[in-house]
Amino acid sequence: MIMKTQAMQIIDGKQVAEEVLAECRGDLGKLRERGVTPGLAVVLVGDDPASRVYVGSKARKCGELGIYSRQIELPAETSQDELLGVVRELNADDAIHGILVQSPPPKHIDEATVVRAIDPAKDVDGFHPENVAKLVLEDPAGFVPCTPAGCMRLIASTGIETAGAEAVVVGRSMIVGKPMAHLLMAKGADATVTVAHSRTRDLAAVCRRADILVAAVGRPEMITGDFVKDGAVIIDVGINRVDDSSRKRGYRLTGDVAYDEASAVCRAITPVPGGVGPMTIAFLMANTIKAATLRG
Numbered sequence: 001m002i003m004k005t006q007a008m009q010i011i012d013g014k015q016v017a018e019e020v021l022a023e024c025r026g027d028l029g030k031l032r033e034r035g036v037t038p039g040l041a042v043v044l045v046g047d048d049p050a051s052r053v054y055v056g057s058k059a060r061k062c063g064e065l066g067i068y069s070r071q072i073e074l075p076a077e078t079s080q081d082e083l084l085g086v087v088r089e090l091n092a093d094d095a096i097h098g099i100l101v102q103s104p105p106p107k108h109i110d111e112a113t114v115v116r117a118i119d120p121a122k123d124v125d126g127f128h129p130e131n132v133a134k135l136v137l138e139d140p141a142g143f144v145p146c147t148p149a150g151c152m153r154l155i156a157s158t159g160i161e162t163a164g165a166e167a168v169v170v171g172r173s174m175i176v177g178k179p180m181a182h183l184l185m186a187k188g189a190d191a192t193v194t195v196a197h198s199r200t201r202d203l204a205a206v207c208r209r210a211d212i213l214v215a216a217v218g219r220p221e222m223i224t225g226d227f228v229k230d231g232a233v234i235i236d237v238g239i240n241r242v243d244d245s246s247r248k249r250g251y252r253l254t255g256d257v258a259y260d261e262a263s264a265v266c267r268a269i270t271p272v273p274g275g276v277g278p279m280t281i282a283f284l285m286a287n288t289i290k291a292a293t294l295r296g
C-alpha cells in the first residue's frame, strides 16, 4: 500500500501579510489619485511595554505605506474624561480616518465606554457595537476586527475547505474569540463552530474535534499535542512573554500552543512570532484604507 504523506506546513504570516499589504498599496494608489491620504491615530494610555511595541509597529507600517499616522501617548493617570476628550477631538479631525485606542487601558478606564465614544466610521478595530452588529449581520460595510480578519486569511492560505469543517475557537474575548467564531460560521466560510473557554469541560476532547483550531487564550503553551486532531490546521493567536534568562532581553515569546508537540500531529500551524502578529497590522492598514475610501 502506498501511504500518502503530506509535509507539515508552517504558515508564514509575514508572507501572507505581504500579500494583503500589496493589495493595500494598490488601493492607496487609487486614493492618492483622488488626493486622499488616509490617516490613523493610535492612542496609548500608560506604559505597558508590550503595548508600546505594538503601537510602534503600527506607526512604522503606516510610514512604510505612506499612511499618515499620529501616535498619542498619554500618562497612566489620564482620566477617563480626558481620554474621551481626546477621542472626540480625533472624531472631528478630518486628517484622521481611523482611531485605535490600544487595549488594555489602565484599570480605572472603562474600555467599553471609550470604544462607544469612537465614531463607528473611524473604528478600524471593529470594536464599536455598530460594527459588532454589522459583523454578526454579515454586512460588509462594517469593520472586521484586525486579528480575526488576519486569522481567516491565514486559514484560507492553507487551502483547507472550511465549509462543513469543525472549527474550535479557544477563548471568547471581544477582540479575538467572539468575532472569530462569527467569521468562521458566516456564509462563505460555513464552518461548524464551537467556542471553548475557561469553564469548558474536557477542553482537550473538544479541541480534538477541530479540523481548524484557533487558540486565543493568552496562556503559554496550554494547547498540548493531545489537544490536536491528526491533520488539523492550527492558528495560534497567543503572544506570551515567558521569563528566559538565557535571552538578552530576559524573556522569549511563545504562543498558546505547545508548538513542537502540536506540529508533530497537525497539517499546518502558525509560528509565534511570525504568524498572526503581522496579519493584525496588515488588516489595520487595510481597515484604515477602507475608512478613507468610504469617506472619500
Ligand code: GUN
Pocket (backbone or CB within 6 Å): 100, 101, 102, 103, 104, 125, 146, 147, 175, 280
Ligand atoms: N491589543 C491587542 N490587540 C489589539 C487590537 O487589535 N486592537 C487594540 N486596540 N488593542 C489591542
